Structure formats: structure tokens, C-alpha cells
Amino acid sequence: MSKQTVFRLKARSSPDDLVASEEAIPSIGKYEVLIKVRGVTLNYRDIAISKSKYPFTVKDNVVPGSDAAGDIVKVGDGVRELSEGDRVIGCFDITNQYGPQQDWDWGQGGPIDGVMRQYITLPASAVIKIPQGSPQSYLEWACLVCTGATAWNALYGNNPLIPGQTVLFQGTGGVSITGLIFAKAAGATTIITSSSDEKLEYVKSKFGADHVINYKKVPNWGEEARKLTAGKGVDQVFENGGSATIEQSVAAIARGGIISIIGFLALAEQSQMPDVTQLALGSGSIIRGINVGSKQLLEDCVKFVAKAGLRMPVEKEFGFSRDEIVNAYKYLESGQHIGKVCINVD
Template sequence: MPTQKVFRLHSRTSYRALNLHEEEIPSPDKHEVLLKVKSISLNFRDVAVSDGTYPFPVKDMVVPCSDACGEVVDAGTAVTNVGKGDHVVCTFDPTILYGAQRNWNNGFGGPMDGMLRQYIAVPAAAVVKVPTDAGVSTASWASMVCTGVTAWNCFYGNMPLRPGQTVLFQGTGGVSMTGLQIAKNAGAITIVTSSSDAKLQLVKEQFGAHHTINYKTTDWAQEALKLTGGRGVDYIIENGGSGTIKQSLAAIAMGGIISVVGFLSAAAQEDMPDVAGLALSKGAVVRGINVGSTQLLEEAVRFFGANKIAIPVDKVFGFSRDEVIDAFEYLTSGSHIGKVCIDLEK
């Protein structure tokens, strides 16, 4: 039987516990496709899975990572939506074709083996064909799985973003930079926060943010209110979690939407804000985002393909063990703007 290289996590202590294995290439069943993985995109979830801080189920000796773009190299007899040679991405949770995620038992790279390998068989119903003529790299398409769908879900999974509305993004990571591309192309006014003036300058010059705020030197909620004439912002992409939600509720407009996508800044228990009371005072929606369905993935791919825009990729690493570890280290350094990816053909 032909074999492939597969990374497995030997202990949930650190991404340094990742080791290479030689395993059989699977054969797809009648409803599956076999993908040759081209590019993998990393998320902070992958770091949390590796160091034991991910709060949801993780299988022993898991193959990490949920985000990949691959080429269909084999297909089951019942598959009709894609064929050999197509480049595709697969939903984070392949059991959710539409609607809300039902549980945490089926996500790649956690409760199920993920994408950090050369070949994977996945359900054909959960894959979406990506255009190859839009000038978008496979690394950028790989980033569509979690980052792209999460950002799309923030704006179009509930009440749709409208032209002229204002969106605030916390930080310059993948979801923020991807959301910035969506919001700009939807005609929204954009605000990005960061602790780095150099990053903010780059975000303004290269990515076209309308306004930037250094949250280390400025009360960003008050500055956001000033920028909106006291009205507040319509959407906030909340990456910090409990440590920043109080300021988000101060900056949000009446009836605005705060999409909680991360937990990078946890508050001490004694400092936890009264989220229920603050949300009530603004009539605001505080909405947890659990990536999204195949339907949302299809919509996001269609939007990015039609507009020929790409999810920003900061740096791409190779598939050797040393380079995979370097990719995780670079992600945790926080020095990136956009996504950190692994190219299996580099």
C-alpha cells in the first residue's frame, strides 16, 4: 500500500510534541473524495490543541489542523459535485452542511484527525470547489476554512452587514484581516486596533483600513465613539474575550452586534464585567461564532472568487518537522499580519 507523511501530537504539552509518522494513504468510500493536501493554514486553535488549553474534546495522538486546500485525486462512485483535478476546501465540521454547529465532536484537528498530512479522505458533501483563475494562492484558499468562514459568519450569519455601517476589528490576525477585506468590499467603514503603530501603519497603507487605534496608548472604546460621532460602531469582531468585552460593549452602537471569535485576553474572575447588564443597556447582540457551515463556506468562496480578493497570508513554511515547528512558533510570536501557512510543495 502507498504511504504518506502524517504529523501526530504525542502529548498535549506543546506543539514540539508533534512527530512525523509514515501511514497508509486512505481509500475514499463511495461518498468521499481523496485529497492531496496542497496548503495548510494555522489557527490559534491549533496551538491550544497542542498545549492542552483547548476547552473542547481532543482525541489522543491527534493529527492537528482543520484548514487545508487540496486537489481531488480520487472520488467515490456516488460523488458528483467535484471530480479529479478540482481544487477544494472542506468544512471545519463536515457534519454541518447548513445551520448552527450542533456540538464539538466532529471538528478536524481536535476530536477528529485533521489536515497536517499529505492525503486525507473527506465527505464529498462537505467540500467546496475553489476557482483556480482568481489569482488566489492555495495557502489563501486554505485559510478560508476557519478564518474566512468565521469572518463571513460574523457579517452574514445573522443580520447582514450593510454599506455605510462601521466595523471595528481587534488586532491584525487572520480573522481581522479577512474581515477587513469583506467589510471594505461591502462598502463598510473600517477601524482596526493594535498595540503596534508599525502594524497599524501597514494595515492602513497596504490593506486600506479607514481608521486605526493603538489600544496601548489610547482608550480604544472612547476613540471609536469619537470616530463615529458618539454613535458607536455597528459591528465588533471580538478577539479578546472576557478581557476586552467590557470595552466592546462601551464602543458598540445601540442595537449593534459583537461577534465573539476568540479568547486571547482573559479577565481575572474578580474583574469579569456584567455582560448581561451592559448588553441590555445597549440592546446589543453578543454572538459566539463557532466557525460555520458548508453553506457559509460556499458563500464565502463565491464572494472572494468573484471579487478576486485573497485572505492575507503573512508567511508560508515548508512541511518538514523543523519548518512546521517554526510555523507554530511564528504564529505564537504575534508578529504576523494575516495568516501563517504551511505549503506541502515548498
Template structure:
């Protein structure tokens, strides 16, 4: 077989702009792996890209989606540590091996073609081999963007310690995945469905001290409430932009951060190193990642998956099984 099914966004105005193409299976160079995709996990980012609302660069006719689990089909002559048949996940930015992702030009499914296809080729350094476990293909795929974000927030700067308290906003993929990770790490967890609940819950559960970590999904519209709820010296990880404040209502971030001596850090997913750390943590504890619903690989099913993701009805991850 030399051809594969590939999805491309021919118009960035809705998921209806997604079209199927028959294209050659990629050739690989000596440093690459050819990966047969088994499962793709969706993110809010994929919906924003499909609707033309993503605030960062997107290439024309892009193959969407960044999160995939698959099986190694070919190994380049210099691709160390992999064999045909190995199960792997691919990093969100395969060039960001350590530290912080420092640009927006190499991420899959946006500035670079993504993983909504039968096969992808990727540098072996951008892939992580999976351990034996009871997790499904979809559960492993869900770690790439959502999982690494949820890992980076409490462990990527000042590491979370057992007994500390973490607050999550909403019930989307990052929050629910973060709950699983925080529980396994021995932390106390708070989930709020609206920003108004933050301060009351944080004060009640921590006896007025505030929480140690917050995963901030709202952005500028809810950041003030997060600083009100954070403990002195705590960490607020800004991971989303679901609630935007108008320019004349922007909070005084400098003054607010100073008032609590807290860290406010933007999270750009995470590196291949952090994906490896997360895979080892999840595999060692056999953590069951939250996948709510899976869809098929034909065009109607893929569009339904994107629209279901856009509806906000999900708790946990929405995935596509690639055949």
C-alpha cells in the first residue's frame, strides 16, 4: 500500500472546510520514524483552527490535530531506541526537546501539518515509546497536549508536593486530566464550575489560606479571581483564553501578583522531556485517563467529533479512532 487518507482544512471558517485526500505515505529520512496512526485526541485548539479563530500561525491547507498515538511502521537507519511495532506518542512540538517551547512555528496541526492522517513521519527525538499498560490507544493519545499541559502546570516550575491543594476551572480535558494526576500525586483537589465559586471554595477548604496551584482556563476575564484565591507564594498556570476581558476592564496584573507574591506563568503545552516524564508517571501508576467519547475516521464522523468538541458537552477527552 502506497496511499493513505489525509484530512486537510481547505477553508478555515468551520469544520465543514475539512476535506479528505488520498496522498502518498511519507518517505522517511535516516533520523525519522514512520508512524501508523491509531488514535487522535482533539483539543479546543483544533476547533479554533477549524473556525479560523486561532490567534497563532496556521499553514494553508493544514492537516489538523496535534495529539496522536500510533505504532512504528518504519525506522530510519539512525533513529535510535525504536523498533517496528513499538507503540508511541508524538510530541506537540517535536523540535522542543527540553525546557519551554520557545516559538509557535513548529507545532503540529497549526504551523506544521498535524496527525489527522493514516501515517505521519517524525524525528525519532520527537516520539516517546509507551510502556505496557491497560490504557487504551485513545487514553495514550490524550496525553500529548492536554496531558502535558496538566503535568507542566503543577510540576514544570515549582513542583507540587503531597498534601498541597490544586484548583481546577471547569470540566474540560485539562482539568479532568489534572485531577487524575493531582490525586495520584497526593494533592487535595478543588473543581469550580464558575469563577464566582473560586474564592469561597478555596477559603473554606484551606481555612482561609488559599490554594497552592491554580490551572487558569479563563484568562484575562478570571485571572483576578484566581489571584484572590491563591495562597501567598502560590502558582497560577494560565492555560486558556476562554473568558476574555475587554481592554478597559483588564486587571492590574503587576499589582495583583505583587500583593500575593505569586507566580503567574503561561503554559505552552510542554517539551518532549515533559511528555516522557508524564508517560512514565501514568504508566507506572496505570492511571486511567478520562476519555468520554470516540468517533470514526470517515469525514462525517470526524466533523461530528469536532462539532461535539465545540459544543462543550464533554467531560474528559474526545477522540478519533483511525482506521
């Protein structure tokens, strides 16, 4: 087989701009591997890219998607630690080995072509082997590439989470649910917010959230979170909303706690923008931007998931056709999901 199915965004006004084509399976260089893609997961970033709302560079006619798991089918002559048949995932940024991400020029599915295709080539240095014998599916492992690395970076990339601490998660999307799974496994107390009582009850029963807050019913949910911690405040916040929610995050945070800025789902009107400088100074908190995570962080995350036997929150699967992928985008955009929306390439 010398051809593969590849999906590209011919324009970027909506997910409907996705077009399928037949293209050659790429050859590999000396230090690269060829991966047969088995599973892909979506992120809010993919929605933003498809609608020209992503605030960073996106190449024309891009192959979307950053998160994939699959099997190595060919190895370059200079590759030593990977072999044909290995189950693997690729890093979000193919250049970031360690430390903070230095730029936005190498993220898959944006400035460079991504994973929405049957075969991809990656530098061996950007590939992580999945531990042998692990029960997680390809889709579960794909969940870790962006979502898992982001959650792990938030919890362990600065002052590492300590058992007994409290973490608050905004919303029931992939990063929040994955972070909740990690935090519970590490012995933390967890609080999660949503506007849906049904979602909150589901998360409490399925994923073991210790406390839930409906932010529609309790607009001052930061104060409520503080009450749940006997007035101390939470040690970490997954800030997925942005300027419209940061004030409540600061109200919830303990002195010296970490607010991880992850998303920009809820933006305040310019006239209502909070004074973040004053908020940070008054709370003594660390407000930290999370740019996914390095290969080292992702490797640590993979080891933890394998060792603890954690199962990732695959909420809904779609097939590998143009209509199915567009429907997956639209389902993710609808906000109905609890966890991850996935594409089964097989």
C-alpha cells in the first residue's frame, strides 16, 4: 500500500471545510519513524483552528489534530531505542524535550501538519513508547498527548502536587477530567465545577470527585470552594475559562497556591476585565500559563498512568471518515461531552 487517506482543512471557517484526499505514504529519514495511526483524540484547540480562532500560527491546508497513538511500521537507520511493532504516541510539540515550550512553531496540527491521517512520520526523539502489557486502548493513550501532558504540567510542572492537597477543576472537559483522575490517584481532594447538575453527579459517581459546585446556581463559587476547605482555599486551580472566571479562581485559591491558566473558553467584556495584577498580589498566588508540556513531562505522565493502571476518559468514539470527523468536531463544540472525544482510525 503506497497511498493513505489524509484529511486537510482547505479553509478555516468551520469544521465543514475538512476535505479528504489520497496522498502518498511519506518516506522516513535516518532519525525518523513511520507510524500507522490507530487512534486520534480532539481538543478545543482543534475547534479553534478549524474556525480561525486559534491565536497562533496555522499553516495553510493543514492536516489537523495533535494527539495520536499507533504502531511503528518502519524505523530509520539511525534510530536505536524504537523498533517496528512498538506501540507509541507522539509529542504535541516535536521539538520540546525539556522545560518550557520556547515557541509555537512546532505544534502538530497547527504550524505543522498533524495526525488526521493513516500514517505519520515523526523524529524518533518526539516519540514515546507505550509500556508493554498495559490495558489502555490506543484512544486512551492518545488522550495523553495534549490533554494528559497539560494536566500533568499543571499538577507537577512547578510546585508538585502533594497528597492531601485540594485541586479545583473548571468544567467537565478532557483536561479537567484527566486532571481529576491524576489528582485522585495522587491522594488529593478534588472539587469540580459545571453548570449542569447532571454532569456533576455523573463525574462524582464515575470519577470520584469529592465536591461539586454548580456555578450557575452558585455564581460566587470561589467563596464556596473556600468554605469546602474550612476557609483555607484550594491549593491548585485548573483555570479553563479565562478572563471571565479568573476572579473566582483567585477567590478560591489558598495563599501561595497555583492557578494554572489552561483555556480561554469564557472571555470577559473589555469593560469588565479584572485587574489580574491586583488579584495575584492580594492573594499571594502563582498564576502560571500552561503550554501543554515537554517530552519529559509526557514521559512521566505515561509512566504514572501505566504504573497506576489509570483509565482515560474516552467519552465518545467516531469513525475515520469525513462526515464522522466533522460530527466529532461538532459534538466537541456542543459541550455535551464529559471527557474526551475520539476518532477511531481503525
